[in-house]
Amino acid sequence: MIPHTAGPRSLTTVSVTTKRSHTFKAFYATIHGLRRPKGPEPDESPISENDFILSILRANPSLRDTRSYLASFGPRPQSKFRPDVPLGVPSFPPPITQPSTAKTIPVAIELEKESPVLASILDPVVRRTALVKVQGPFTDVQLDSITRGLVYLEKLGLVSVIVVENDDLLRGEQEERAAIVEETMRVVSSLEKHGSRARPVLGPVVRLGPKPFDDGSMREGDIIPPESHTYPSDLVPIRSALRAGEIPVISPFALDSFCRSIRIDANDVISGLAHGMVEASAQASPGTTPGDEGGTKEVDLTPLRLMIINREGGVPSYARSGYPHLLINLDSEYSHIHKTFHGSWRHSNPTALSNLALARTCLAAMPPTSSAIMVSHKSPSSLIANLITNKPAVSSSLPHALLQGNRKLTPDTPTLLRHGLPIQVLRSTHDIDKPRMNHLLEQAFRRTLDAQPFYKRLEQTLDYVIVAGNYAGAAIVTKEVGLGHGPITYLDKFAVLPSHQGDGTVDFLWVALHDESYGLGHPFSANPNGGKGGKGEGQDLVWRSRANNPVNKWYFERSSGHIRMGGWVLFWCDGEKRLKIEEGRRGSAGLSYVEEWEEGRLGLWADTVVKIPSSWK
Structure with a gap:
């Protein structure tokens, strides 16, 4: 145990003594950067715009992704300025001067002609915040890669509020505080190397212990409350840095009950900041948007992302x-x-x-x-x-x-x-909240449900219903009887509210559907979705979709195969356990295009599925 504890202490001491000059140089550069525009030093290389653009293209965003991004970071529509006119006072057009006396253009006409370049400058991309845990230690090359990515994010409107951690630095080590400050300054220097502006926050921004008079209104279930808290005044250094266009880099210090600054776990700092920043944003004056207050460039303090880089x-x-x-x-x-x-x-x-x-x-x-x-x-x-x-x-x-x-x-x-949603599996139509289900189906499909015959059919054919949250999404599975064959597991409806599309609900719901149908029998299907827990025999899952349904691209990627039937497309997913067994048998018995258990099933499925009545008026 002695070599293990002595190693980090000696390394820390060497690090502090050999890099002390570098620390103060970085600190001076940061303060000096407040007084003049920051430019790259002769030995520094700013971010390559080509790398930045390529990083965006590699994301391959869909149209929905792009719209969602612009909704959070795009320019906000602004109403045109209109001077206040007292009620009852008529508004007259400006006088038109004669060409012979003056060649001025009326002011009213000038206001209607707005320069697009000027508008883009005065209406910048909205900036949001992300809480970032930089969980080191990292080498200079590794840190360089991390900070380059964070600067890219800043260009896209997401400003990082960074909390630094060093896993190798044990609590109570000699020169512990100096080593943490050194690590903070390394992050600051690396950010500035890539052309960003950063500000070290070396004082405590959180307080230890639960918040006084906390009624627990923000707690859910068995979630453990944060070990720290903040007041709006504690966030002044962060607000100041964000207003100045700088990335705050925070050391993991906190005030204890004796008002002493002590080092705590970075997780406690981040959890306290997450709650404090949300509360501070909620207490802001209603109706204001970033950039409204006195012409300053406000940044929305509500964290949009939590990033843990380790x-x-x-x-x-x-x-x-x-x-x-x-x-x-x-x-x-x-x-x-x-x-x-x-x-x-x-x-x-x-x-x-x-x-x-x-x-x-x-x-x-x-x-x-x-x-x-x-x-x-x-x-x-x-x-x-x-x-x-x-x-x-x-x-x-x-x-x-x-x-x-x-x-x-x-x-x-x-x-x-x-954060997600709870998943539950219902086995009877009596357990379905029909008004909520009706609302979900009609909102998702944008059609009117013919409710009475729909539920009457479910009473005879229902296998189970998977519900996400408070009917934010649902998958309705039935057992359809085919001639000369056993029941067919049929996905009758798969629906997610428009407000929950893009927030992960679709994937959560489909994973639960997989675990209850064609994925049964595998240990990886034992997710706690409220159903069979992975125990059972997987069944082929069949469903149909209109040929012009834009969701079909998503279905193509998740199905084992499909066939076209006029205006419909029939999809299916093979039972995975049977495929696994078949794979082992084929290794010694050779291959065939159609297995015995596959013969005639497509015709049977098509004949059965096409006869299922419509659920819509």
């Missing part, structure tokens, strides 16, 4: 042979992830569960559209893709076999986390 990457998954989870529904999967967390992962991913708890605590306070991402320092470009699309690098609802062979799935693939 050396170990995301949360390992038992369903992916230790590769990271792609998308986590914290509401329904949090306990299950703890139960299935392998003992060896506590050595390879020692902070995965603590970071998972951090994401859960922060997202409980942040807006529903917010998300968290856990990413390795090797994948900084994925931060841009996450900002623009707010989706995982690879969709978690893709077929498991496709995910297993996907080249994009690596040990460094990021994990996207959302």
